[in-house]
Amino acid sequence: xxxxxxxxxxxxxxxxHPGVMSHVCGLFARRAFNVEAILVLPLGGGETSRIQxxxxxxxxxxxxxxxxxxxxxVHEVQVKEAAGSSFERMVQxxxxx
Amino acid sequence: MPSMTGAELLxxxxxxxxxxxxxxxxxxxNLPIYDALGRSSRIxxxxxxxxxxxxxxxxxxxxxxxxxxxxxxxxxxxxxNLLTAIADAKLDSVPIVCITGQxxxxxxxxxxxxxxxxxxxxxxxxxxxxxxxxxxxxLHVIPEAFRIAASGRPGPVLVDIPKxxxxxxxxxxxxxxxxTPETSPDPDIDQLNRAAEMISRSRKPILYLGGxxxxxxxxxTATRLAEKNTLPSVMTLMGLGAMPHSHPLSLGMLxxxxxxxxxxxLQECDLLIAAGVRFDDRATGRLEEFCPDADIxxxxxxxxxxxxxxxxxxxxVCDVKTALEHLLANVQDKQRGEWVDRIATLKRDFPALLPxxxxxxxxxxxxxxxxxxxxxxxxxxTDVGQHQMRAAxxxxxxxxxxxxxxxxxxxxxxxxxxxxxxxxxxxDRSVICFTGDGSLLMNIQELATAAEHNLNIKIVxxxxxxxxxxxxxxxxxxxNRKFASSYGNALxxxxxxxxxxxxxxxxxxxxxxxxxxxxxLGSNGPALIRIPVNAAENxxxxxxxxxxxxxxxxxxxxx
Ligand SMILES: Cc1ncc(C[n+]2csc(CCOP(=O)(O)OP(=O)(O)O)c2C)c(N)n1
Numbered sequence: 001x002x003x004x005x006x007x008x009x010x011x012x013x014x015x016x017h018p019g020v021m022s023h024v025c026g027l028f029a030r031r032a033f034n035v036e037a038i039l040v041l042p043l044g045g046g047e048t049s050r051i052q053x054x055x056x057x058x059x060x061x062x063x064x065x066x067x068x069x070x071x072x073x074v075h076e077v078q079v080k081e082a083a084g085s086s087f088e089r090m091v092q093x094x095x096x097x
Numbered sequence: 098m099p100s101m102t103g104a105e106l107l108x109x110x111x112x113x114x115x116x117x118x119x120x121x122x123x124x125x126x127n128l129p130i131y132d133a134l135g136r137s138s139r140i141x142x143x144x145x146x147x148x149x150x151x152x153x154x155x156x157x158x159x160x161x162x163x164x165x166x167x168x169x170x171x172x173x174x175x176x177x178n179l180l181t182a183i184a185d186a187k188l189d190s191v192p193i194v195c196i197t198g199q200x201x202x203x204x205x206x207x208x209x210x211x212x213x214x215x216x217x218x219x220x221x222x223x224x225x226x227x228x229x230x231x232x233x234x235x236l237h238v239i240p241e242a243f244r245i246a247a248s249g250r251p252g253p254v255l256v257d258i259p260k261x262x263x264x265x266x267x268x269x270x271x272x273x274x275x276x277t278p279e280t281s282p283d284p285d286i287d288q289l290n291r292a293a294e295m296i297s298r299s300r301k302p303i304l305y306l307g308g309x310x311x312x313x314x315x316x317x318t319a320t321r322l323a324e325k326n327t328l329p330s331v332m333t334l335m336g337l338g339a340m341p342h343s344h345p346l347s348l349g350m351l352x353x354x355x356x357x358x359x360x361x362x363l364q365e366c367d368l369l370i371a372a373g374v375r376f377d378d379r380a381t382g383r384l385e386e387f388c389p390d391a392d393i394x395x396x397x398x399x400x401x402x403x404x405x406x407x408x409x410x411x412x413x414v415c416d417v418k419t420a421l422e423h424l425l426a427n428v429q430d431k432q433r434g435e436w437v438d439r440i441a442t443l444k445r446d447f448p449a450l451l452p453x454x455x456x457x458x459x460x461x462x463x464x465x466x467x468x469x470x471x472x473x474x475x476x477x478x479t480d481v482g483q484h485q486m487r488a489a490x491x492x493x494x495x496x497x498x499x500x501x502x503x504x505x506x507x508x509x510x511x512x513x514x515x516x517x518x519x520x521x522x523x524x525d526r527s528v529i530c531f532t533g534d535g536s537l538l539m540n541i542q543e544l545a546t547a548a549e550h551n552l553n554i555k556i557v558x559x560x561x562x563x564x565x566x567x568x569x570x571x572x573x574x575x576x577n578r579k580f581a582s583s584y585g586n587a588l589x590x591x592x593x594x595x596x597x598x599x600x601x602x603x604x605x606x607x608x609x610x611x612x613x614x615x616x617x618l619g620s621n622g623p624a625l626i627r628i629p630v631n632a633a634e635n636x637x638x639x640x641x642x643x644x645x646x647x648x649x650x651x652x653x654x655x656x
Pocket of ligand 1: 480482485508509510532533534535537561563565566567
């Protein structure tokens with residue numbers, strides 16, 4: 001069962017178009033920052049989406065937040081606790097299966 | 098209500114951005130754009146011979162003017178040929194807008210002829226990119242592309258436009274306003290005041306100036322600040338020109354190929370004022386040992402640069418010019434006699450080593466002589482290698498946007514097309530390109546473009562029949578095992594130039610090289626001057642990659 005310890009959730013509000021996931025995932029990949037889990041849903045009328053990324057809370061987190069904020073399709077980045085997030089429920093579901 | 102095709106709209110929007118020159122190559126999927134471009138009376142098209150050349154021409158325009166410049170390519174191979182030059186623009190923060198044709202939207206994703214996912218491929222090398230899905234979108238995408246390219250930390254933007262979108266007609270009320278740079282965020286005045294205090298308190302400060310100083314038009318402010326508070330100043334490769342080469346407070350370039358006194362002064366400083374720099378490893382050497390005794394103030398418009406490599410700095414997110422103006426108003430007039438004396442001693446004991454400058458046929462001499470003959474108004478481009486480092490060490494750069502070189506990516510092949518771009522943007526100036534035989538061969542086809550437009554470009558080729566800088570590393574760090582770094586055949590570059598319709602001279606055959614060099618540099622139109630140099634002559638000093646900047650391998654003394 002994967003642990004949420006030392007992990008946080010990055011919550012990104014982004015434009016919703018076919019290239020956005022490439023921009024976001026590509027950023028993490030090329031800066032060698034692993035994404036453990038990912039969740040995306042469109043918001044409201046579908047113009048924007050919310051992406052939640054479960055990532056390690058290491059010393060590069062601050063840099064990754066700043067880099068994510070530089071993406072033009074990203075409107076806002078927030079760092080949230082992993083405990084109590086949707087990932088907690090998913091972890092339970094996955095480990096029950 | 099105006100109605101036009103997507104292609105016509107694009108060209109109208111480019112005209113409104115005051116674009117007057119576009120470099121590119123047409124092909125199947127951008128022909129509607131070219132058809133509209135051909136009917137523009139305001140934009141001149143320069144037909145490159147390779148798309149990489151076109152993108153470096155745009156860079157030459159953008160780097161020499163500070164304004165976004167445009168290049169174009171067709172889909173597939175045309176677009177992929179742009180990528181190296183776009184990556185180069187990304188690393189050196191150069192504002193270019195690249196417009197590519199794409200297969201019709203309905204064919205996207207079907208592996209159609211000349212379809213390539215340039216949107217996906219260009220994500221890591223652009224500041225932002227677009228795949229345009231309707232002609233109407235151009236109304237906001239084009240101004241936005243220019244705004245993004247020029248705002249904050251500048252960078253390249255790619256706009257991919259499917260062929261059917263170029264042909265689609267669009268009706269609209271009004272053309273949008275041209276995209277202009279966003280105003281930069283207000284600085285944190287408390288932080289700036291704190292920085293001013295730190296400068297006042299310091300005893301051995303050094304000002305560390307990078308490309309951001311040029312980008313924000315802050316070079317004069319930086320020089321005045323240095324003068325007011327007596328701040329000895331170092332420059333990165335991208336920052337050369339931020340302070341004139343001959344300024345008494347200038348310590349020239351820092352880092353891997355700096356003069357020894359420059360790196361030693363940094364070692365002793367107690368305060369480093371870093372402006373528009375990114376602590377690149379070529380500048381800092383082993384980061385842990387860079388300025389070990391110094392407090393650091395780091396000013397940059399890009400928040401992600403602060404704390405990226407050096408974490409214990411006073412970070413100020415701010416336009417460099419705004420920040421330096423504030424500091425200029427708030428620091429004291431100061432003489433710093435002791436520190437100035439110490440710097441003078443370092444300069445005397447460890448002078449810049451530029452041997453044999455008296456001879457125009459020596460690697461340093463050719464730089465100094467050429468600089469003297471073209472005069473201080475000339476724009477300089479370089480390629481990448483030993484000749485580049487020598488030009489950076491020895492060229493008497495007088496101002497920002499004068500010395501154009503590929504810093505972050507270090508792309509061989511930059512020099513000639515960038516010189517063409519600079520010449521297109523500055524028809525009143527001469528442009529001189531320092532190149533090596535390896536680099537020149539990477540975009541030599543653009544000699545045809547220079548000849549066609551009779552541009553005032555002088556190519557100074559230091560021909561060592563080798564990949565000189567590679568050989569140097571093999572000699573120093575691979576026990577002299579030179580492999581794949583020299584050319585087995587000699588090329589006749591002067592004949593090649595003539596074949597392109599370009600005047601040329603080989604100083605090897607000259608009875609009076611200095612006078613021949615002066616004559617050809619003073620002539621009008623493009624010319625190539627070949628100067629044979631010895632491949633065994635290395636560029637010194639040199640900090641081994643990964644070592645501290647105080648570990649310098651030294652070269653021959655001055656004579
Ligand atoms: C496109 C590209 N390929 C390879 C390199 C690696 N490289 C750096 S310097 C150099 C040699 C450059 O040779 P030349 O242009 O003749 O200049 P010299 O060092 O001899 O003055 C090479 C191959 C590079 N910087 N760029």
